[in-house]
Amino acid sequence: QSVLTQPPSASGTPGQRVTISCSGSSSNIGSYYVYWYQHLPGKAPKLLIYRNNQRPSGVPDRFSGSKSVTSASLAISGLRSEDEADYYCAAWDDSLSGHWVFGGGTKLTVL
Amino acid sequence: QVQMQESGPGLVKPSETLSLTCTVSGGSISNFYWSWIRQPPGKGLEWIGYIYYSGSTNYNPSLKSRVTISVDTSKNQFSLKLSSVTAADTAVYYCARGGGSFLNWLDPWGQGTLVTVSS
Numbered sequence: 250q251s252v253l254t255q256p257p258s259a260s261g262t263p264g265q266r267v268t269i270s271c272s273g274s275s276s277n278i279g280s281y282y283v284y285w286y287q288h289l290p291g292k293a294p295k296l297l298i299y300r301n302n303q304r305p306s307g308v309p310d311r312f313s314g315s316k317s318v319t320s321a322s323l324a325i326s327g328l329r330s331e332d333e334a335d336y337y338c339a340a341w342d343d344s345l346s347g348h349w350v351f352g353g354g355t356k357l358t359v360l
Numbered sequence: 361q362v363q364m365q366e367s368g369p370g371l372v373k374p375s376e377t378l379s380l381t382c383t384v385s386g387g388s389i390s391n392f393y394w395s396w397i398r399q400p401p402g403k404g405l406e407w408i409g410y411i412y413y414s415g416s417t418n419y420n421p422s423l424k425s426r427v428t429i430s431v432d433t434s435k436n437q438f439s440l441k442l443s444s445v446t447a448a449d450t451a452v453y454y455c456a457r458g459g460g461s462f463l464n465w466l467d468p469w470g471q472g473t474l475v476t477v478s479s
Contacts (some may be wrong), residue, residue, distance in 0.1 A: 299467075337405055341467075345421045
């Protein structure tokens, strides 16, 4: 059971816009930045979004992030076949001594 | 560009200690936080803990009693030891730079190494 809650799956057709949600609580998303990672099988997870809505260099502007109170979303516009991957949200949690928590991951299928 | 590579036994017996090393290349281990994360088969990611290059550590409360992370700056490596393993510790283990605070995100990551706990 992951601390952050994501839908297990999402899908869309090429060119569509899809969103993936991430729900947390006041001890994590409600108080700290949200980060998003893209994970292809057998590869290293890749940082897509940092500090809620910032894109690292090299990440296309088709990817965008937002946050509201204790929830966050990742939006992918102009969906492409290479976007098919697992997506994870992450945030710092200040319960106990402070630690990172993740969502359970969302498998995105491009139909 | 910093890269990390995990290494260690792929098979560990129950009740024994899992030991992994992360070798950092393309940059110095100094002045950064370094973390271990794992992903059991079919499940989500779980942060294990971090170490600062100076040696200070912080561990996931759920694993704290069994985890030790250490650093060897002379070899540009940091290591993970997880004691008294069970089948529930079977996972792909990743190392990553960062994790020291909410401003210190995890990036980049290694490709991961699968560790199976079985007799």
